[in-house]
Amino acid sequence: MAALALAAFADLIRAAQVDFTLEWNQQASRAADGEAHHASRGAPLFRAKITSPAMPIAEALGLMALVNSLQGSAGTFLLYDKRMPYPSSDPTGSTFGAATPVAGTITSNVSVAFTGFPNGYVIPLGTYFQIIYDTSRYYVGQFAAAKTADGSGAVSASAVTPPLPDDVDPGDAVTVLKPSGKFRLDPGSAILDHVQIGLASLVFSARQTYEQ
Amino acid sequence: MSDRAFDDFLFIEGLDLDGDPDSWGIWTGPGDITLNVISGTTGSAVSRSFVGGGTLLKVPPIIDGIGLATKPINFEVSQVLTATRDMVFGANIRGARVTLNRGRRDPATWLLAANPEVLFVGRVDTVDGQIGEAGGEGRIVLSCRPDLIDLNISNPAMKSDESTQERFGGDRFRRYDVAQIIARKWGKQSGTGKSKAK
Numbered sequence: 001m002a003a004l005a006l007a008a009f010a011d012l013i014r015a016a017q018v019d020f021t022l023e024w025n026q027q028a029s030r031a032a033d034g035e036a037h038h039a040s041r042g043a044p045l046f047r048a049k050i051t052s053p054a055m056p057i058a059e060a061l062g063l064m065a066l067v068n069s070l071q072g073s074a075g076t077f078l079l080y081d082k083r084m085p086y087p088s089s090d091p092t093g094s095t096f097g098a099a100t101p102v103a104g105t106i107t108s109n110v111s112v113a114f115t116g117f118p119n120g121y122v123i124p125l126g127t128y129f130q131i132i133y134d135t136s137r138y139y140v141g142q143f144a145a146a147k148t149a150d151g152s153g154a155v156s157a158s159a160v161t162p163p164l165p166d167d168v169d170p171g172d173a174v175t176v177l178k179p180s181g182k183f184r185l186d187p188g189s190a191i192l193d194h195v196q197i198g199l200a201s202l203v204f205s206a207r208q209t210y211e212q
Numbered sequence: 213m214s215d216r217a218f219d220d221f222l223f224i225e226g227l228d229l230d231g232d233p234d235s236w237g238i239w240t241g242p243g244d245i246t247l248n249v250i251s252g253t254t255g256s257a258v259s260r261s262f263v264g265g266g267t268l269l270k271v272p273p274i275i276d277g278i279g280l281a282t283k284p285i286n287f288e289v290s291q292v293l294t295a296t297r298d299m300v301f302g303a304n305i306r307g308a309r310v311t312l313n314r315g316r317r318d319p320a321t322w323l324l325a326a327n328p329e330v331l332f333v334g335r336v337d338t339v340d341g342q343i344g345e346a347g348g349e350g351r352i353v354l355s356c357r358p359d360l361i362d363l364n365i366s367n368p369a370m371k372s373d374e375s376t377q378e379r380f381g382g383d384r385f386r387r388y389d390v391a392q393i394i395a396r397k398w399g400k401q402s403g404t405g406k407s408k409a410k
């Protein structure tokens with residue numbers, strides 16, 4: 001089942017409250033002196049929680065129908081951090097336009113270069129970006145450094161977080177416009193919260209997945 | 213900073229339903245990966261492919277023990293994903309060889325620090341498919357025994373005078389064949405308790 005595209009779901013939600021948190025899935029070894037060491041046991045993935053503003057019942061039920069078309073937690077949908085859909089340097093995405101950057105040299109899974117950005121494009125610290133790899137797997141992450149594309153649109157190796165999955169390759173498509181991950185609803189989390197007569201707000205939480 | 217991320221790689225060598233050798237690799241990371249791991253039989257690096265994305269759910273602590281007693285190690289794999297369902301229900305993994313490798317990642321690069329080392333080599337003993345009820349959670353438990361089990365098996369095809377008498381009373385063909393439990397002294401001289409190698 002293909003993931004619900006942005007225009008088919010995520011773009012329709014006017015989020016009032018958004019959590020978009022990276023979970024590291026770590027274990028600990030804790031010594032008697034209280035010193036603890038931690039190590040990851042699973043890939044770090046985002047967890048999202050979205051609350052929509054109160055909207056007319058008909059509109060809310062329409063969104064709920066889209067939620068239900070995901071067949072509970074079986075289906076996936078694309079979702080971006082609704083608080084910052086575009087880089088703060090390019091708040092409408094118009095400078096980026098129809099550029100088609102790609103991943104360049106991948107020095108390590110936390111350091112990657114890019115090519116194909118608009119010339120001189122400014123990428124502030126914390127800018128979200130998306131890489132589509134292995135046909136239809138979605139990586140979403142953030143620049144952990146402020147970068148600026150050079151005169152030919154190349155971005156030198158930049159620290160990124162979370163670490164890239166192992167099968168991201170140079171040449172995979174990148175975008176910073178509504179950079180999305182694939183998400184799956186937490187079971188039973190999607191509800192219509194009836195705020196007052198005739199109005200309801202949609203609440204759901206979801207977890208990221210790297211599946212195809 | 214020492215290694216701050218671990219991945220587990222489980223490789224199972226069994227048979228397909230036609231009886232031909234088949235193998236499956238699953239790991240705890242996302243996506244599919246092909247990499248060199250240390251073989252449990254030769255100790256050298258071999259290239260193997262692993263399917264990820266929630267196939268391998270849980271790897272229990274691997275406990276070292278003294279003696280020939282074997283303890284079951286229960287690996288938990290997904291009961292939902294096709295990759296693991298095909299392996300368990302669409303093939304013959306009874307007695308299949310199981311190799312567990314653990315990879316370490318360097319936090320500075322998040323790349324695997326070396327070829328994943330072998331933690332466990334054994335055989336699939338029993339498979340318990342726990343399909344979840346509505347609203348519940350399920351798993352397939354692969355109960356495995358270490359390779360040590362090969363030292364503990366008895367030979368059910370033993371021939372002796374006793375077994376001949378059970379089937380063909382009076383037949384004396386195996387009159388002087390005696391079936392008995394033969395103690396295997398590993399590295400010891402029989403009866404002395406002393407080490408053989410001096």
